[in-house]
Amino acid sequence: MRDEARALLEEGHKRALMLMGESERECSFDRFLESIEAAYSARDEKGSSVRRINVEIPPQPPENLRKLSRARIGTYTVFQETYHRKTYEMMHPSGPKSSYLDRLYAMDEALSNGLNDVGIGALFGLYDYRFEVLSLIEHSRHLDSKFGVGPHTISVPRVEPAEGAPLASAPPSGVSDGEMKKIVAVLRCAVPYTGIILSTRETASLRDELFSLGVSQISAGSKTGPGGYSRPGSGTQFSLNDTRRTGEVIDSLIMQGYIPSFCTGCYRLGRVGEDFMELAKPGLIKLHCLPNALLTLKEYLQDYAGPEAREKGEALIEKELGSVPDPARREKTRENLKKIEDGERDIYF
Numbered sequence: 484m485r486d487e488a489r490a491l492l493e494e495g496h497k498r499a500l501m502l503m504g505e506s507e508r509e510c511s512f513d514r515f516l517e518s519i520e521a522a523y524s525a526r527d528e529k530g531s532s533v534r535r536i537n538v539e540i541p542p543q544p545p546e547n548l549r550k551l552s553r554a555r556i557g558t559y560t561v562f563q564e565t566y567h568r569k570t571y572e573m574m575h576p577s578g579p580k581s582s583y584l585d586r587l588y589a590m591d592e593a594l595s596n597g598l599n600d601v602g603i604g605a606l607f608g609l610y611d612y613r614f615e616v617l618s619l620i621e622h623s624r625h626l627d628s629k630f631g632v633g634p635h636t637i638s639v640p641r642v643e644p645a646e647g648a649p650l651a652s653a654p655p656s657g658v659s660d661g662e663m664k665k666i667v668a669v670l671r672c673a674v675p676y677t678g679i680i681l682s683t684r685e686t687a688s689l690r691d692e693l694f695s696l697g698v699s700q701i702s703a704g705s706k707t708g709p710g711g712y713s714r715p716g717s718g719t720q721f722s723l724n725d726t727r728r729t730g731e732v733i734d735s736l737i738m739q740g741y742i743p744s745f746c747t748g749c750y751r752l753g754r755v756g757e758d759f760m761e762l763a764k765p766g767l768i769k770l771h772c773l774p775n776a777l778l779t780l781k782e783y784l785q786d787y788a789g790p791e792a793r794e795k796g797e798a799l800i801e802k803e804l805g806s807v808p809d810p811a812r813r814e815k816t817r818e819n820l821k822k823i824e825d826g827e828r829d830i831y832f
């Protein structure tokens with residue numbers, strides 16, 4: 484795990500997502516917690532460490548959720564796969580994943596047992612995408628009205644060919660690129676405060692387009708085989724359509740005028756759960772997001788970017804600094820950018 488985390492750090496990453504399968508025999512929950520600690524303890528040559536680990540793991544009993552809440556994680560995510568119960572039961576006829584309701588109420592359990600930030604998602608392609616979108620919106624509304632905390636993120640993966648899953652090559656309710664655009668646009672309008680996550684399953688050109696419709700978070704340089712970062716050629720779990728290196732994804736975002744952000748400010752300051760929602764819902768969070776994005780981009784440019792990306796990134800920072808709405812925050816951001824140039828790291832609002 485340390486080797487894997489170090490390999491990610493060397494690419495410039497600061498945030499990582501850790502997954503665990505359903506088999507207790509292959510990996511116990513306590514071992515997974517140890518793995519999180521191991522990943523946090525890794526350092527690259529520049530002394531950087533992973534600043535936030537989000538987890539995507541199966542529904543857990545209350546005692547495990549309470550342990551997880553003490554494990555310095557960011558967002559806890561469980562995908563429903565499909566919200567359509569009959570399809571779900573057909574796809575998962577046996578084993579630990581067979582309980583539709585355990586999965587559906589995983590977030591209620593998490594928020595009742597000490598976790599503050601949760602992520603939801605559906606695997607598009609198993610059932611009618613319109614039903615899945617309405618269900619994601621309803622799931623968000625339910626969490627918000629019951630706990631005062633809607634989903635921190637919504638993920639919209641599409642079924643992709645996967646090893647040992649013949650169905651994945653011909654999904655029963657395949658979703659076209661045009662429909663993907665509608666899915667993202669509708670979710671962005673319906674749940675404006677949430678982060679919408681897109682994976683490297685999608686092609687580079689579609690990912691670029693979906694940014695303009697509402698996607699806010701993407702993975703970059705992902706490997707889907709265990710050990711794949713530190714031992715290239717370790718196999719894959721499913722196919723990826725965006726195989727660009729992290730640096731290439733970042734360059735492309737900068738070229739399009741987007742600010743690649745590695746921010747972890749909210750988690751570090753305990754700005755989570757209801758406190759986060761109070762700022763996110765009215766859009767006030769951007770007073771933190773924009774300066775933090777500029778500071779983390781500056782760090783990346785200093786430590787990991789080539790000369791060309793650095794030049795373009797610096798120009799973007801200078802341009803976007805003018806968009807920080809509050810003059811005092813703008814001035815403080817400028818000061819902090821200078822501190823980063825002088826060697827300080829990990830500065831955030």
Ligand code: SF4
Pocket residue numbers: 744746747748749750768771772773775
């Ligand atoms: S300040 Fe914005 S980008 Fe940073 S962790 Fe909070 S919500 Fe995310």
